[in-house]
């Protein structure tokens with residue numbers, strides 16, 4: 001299999017095509033626009049549907065419509081677009097149809113900037129929209145992993161009849177890396193038994209997220225929740241590095257995890273027994289694996305490109321078994337490996353006490369910097 | 370002689386809105402206040418013999434509750450409709 | 451009144467009209483005399499006459515017609531408020547041989563969904579839009595709509611729509627007719643039998659436009675809301691005739707040449 005040098009956004013787009021995506025609807029926004037541009041060229045070449053919508057509101061509702069026919073369908077955007085898509089995402093979840101959404105995160109809130117960030121963590125793990133539902137959220141740390149997760153995302157969306165997010169940050173979207181693309185998959189043809197497409201020789205089908213009777217809506221909510229529990233049981237994904245003998249564990253996802261890995265290696269060469277735990281599925285969150293590590297490690301260091309959004313999930317998983325230090329960069333700032341290395345050293349030199357407030361300590365540290 | 374018509378009103382659907390009553394050109398429809406539909410309305414009903422089968426009532430009925438029939442008359446008597 | 455049963459004619463009867471097959475047997479939830487039901491019936495009659503029921507996918511709005519998918523005997527979906535044209539686009543782009551229609555109220559189409567309808571029309575999406583203009587928000591209890599007439603009293607314009615602070619009515623059929631992607635944009639009314647017959651012809655042409663691949667098609671239908679207008683059904687019909695028709699002139703605002711030649 002040949003390796004090609006591809007930009008993250010382009011690689012994700014081509015991976016979706018190889019995974020058999022039937023339709024793409026999107027709206028330009030940096031830092032994901034190359035994904036849309038690639039689709040505008042390649043989808044028509046493959047005889048598939050591409051449309052630049054008038055807004056993210058329209059794009060997600062086009063996705064919704066196509067999803068109702070059983071088509072493989074996706075969109076891509078960045079945080080401001082996810083905010084506009086929130087309504088449609090909730091309808092997709094409520095109607096129990098599959099869709100894949102790529103969020104190439106940028107600095108925020110508001111218009112923020114176009115630099116890499118992980119500020120949408122809280123937004124996407126709850127699927128952005130209203131009501132009780134659970135998207136799957138996958139976070140790659142390299143272009144290759146982004147390609148692999150995109151391929152998987154469609155299968156997961158169909159298996160659990162829900163929204164699957166692939167959240168990359170601007171640096172993965174923009175970075176050129178050698179990747180191996182998967183072979184072109186056969187596009188599935190048989191329409192699922194729930195999909196609309198014209199009631200030819202069968203009873204009409206109706207897809208809706210409207211259940212006026214609370215007892216019926218509750219049954220739907222429970223069905224969605226049960227499917228989510230299945231996903232929780234089977235779809236937890238993470239990567240561990242140097243964890244076997246690790247006294248200290250750094251936890252970070254996506255680019256923050258990738259930067260932390262360089263720091264972990266540097267610290268190892270200085271004799272610090274440190275490892276990296278990198279959540280790949282942010283939902284379902286690898287709670288059990290983190291709890292296990294918490295029972296073994298001396299201390300955790302959580303590194304994020306936000307103000308500690310995942311930190312709260314790590315704290316919940318650790319259940320106070322282990323002291324936690326936090327280091328974050330915000331607003332589109334990407335931490336350097338040296339910064340993380342200094343944090344690891346500080347952690348090993350003076351582990352925090354379990355009673356410490358990791359975010360408060362970090363904020364005080366940032367005030368001095 | 371005009372063709373004679375006949376209408377049947379589906380009481381499961383009729384909501385007694387009286388639009389058919391108001392627009393029937395020969396005023397042969399009225400609400401039957403002695404009856405209540407399953408939905409709790411007085412249904413429309415034919416009250417006189419002069420229905421022509423003109424279909425106007427069915428055209429205005431919002432509930433598609435009316436089925437209209439017209440007598441088959443020998444060709445030479447056919448009137449335009 | 452007490453009804454004396456008239457006698458059924460003795461001669462053989464032929465069927466003149468029966469409920470269309472494209473409607474389900476369900477009783478609608480619409481208020482008595484609301485012309486939403488008439489519009490449903492006309493759409494169903496056209497679908498039957500064109501033999502397209504098995505290819506059709508209907509998109510219900512948010513508004514009083516939110517359950518429309520339960521009343522049509524064909525595949526249906528329910529859109530978010532105002533987004534039906536985007537959803538229709540998604541469906542039509544992956545299933546180009548299907549016949550896709552949206553059914554939308556004036557709040558849905560001309561307020562919250564203005565962007566979606568304009569762009570679907572501008573792109574010339576091959577979809578059919580049935581637009582119910584009843585000058586009010588029916589479902590939420592009679593608030594002002596973008597189509598509410600000047601001085602019209604609603605629950606959110608209690609002293610009548612004041613155009614200085616609340617703006618003017620929007621005329622969608624005229625606006626959409628300015629767009630090149632549009633094959634058919636007309637306004638009809640459902641306030642009496644003659645106008646209902648004309649409305650049906652327009653709906654037929656709006657579906658013909660799609661089936662013939664001519665472009666986007668919309669029929670705006672002036673409709674009643676007896677409940678929120680606080681009128682009897684017949685008074686509401688007269689109110690459409692006397693107040694809405696003058697403000698929303700009936701007519702053909704854009705008709706593709708290929709449709710003009712059609713005899714329906």
Ligand SMILES: Cc1ncc(C[n+]2csc(CCOP(=O)(O)OP(=O)(O)O)c2C)c(N)n1
Nearest residue numbers: 512513514531555556557558586587588589
């Ligand atoms: C995002 C959103 N905002 C508001 C509502 C509440 N809402 C439901 S129906 C409706 C107005 C519908 O009016 P119209 O489109 O004129 O249809 P009608 O009920 O008159 O047929 C509104 C505002 C909603 N469901 N979703």
Ligand code: SF4
Nearest residue numbers: 393420421423424426
């Ligand atoms: S068919 Fe014509 S005449 Fe007969 S009841 Fe209906 S409207 Fe009246």
Ligand code: SF4
Nearest residue numbers: 383384386387389430
């Ligand atoms: S128009 Fe239809 S619903 Fe209204 S009274 Fe007549 S039959 Fe009943």
Ligand code: SF4
Nearest residue numbers: 480481484514588675
């Ligand atoms: S509220 Fe108005 S528009 Fe809605 S069903 Fe009743 S009469 Fe019709």
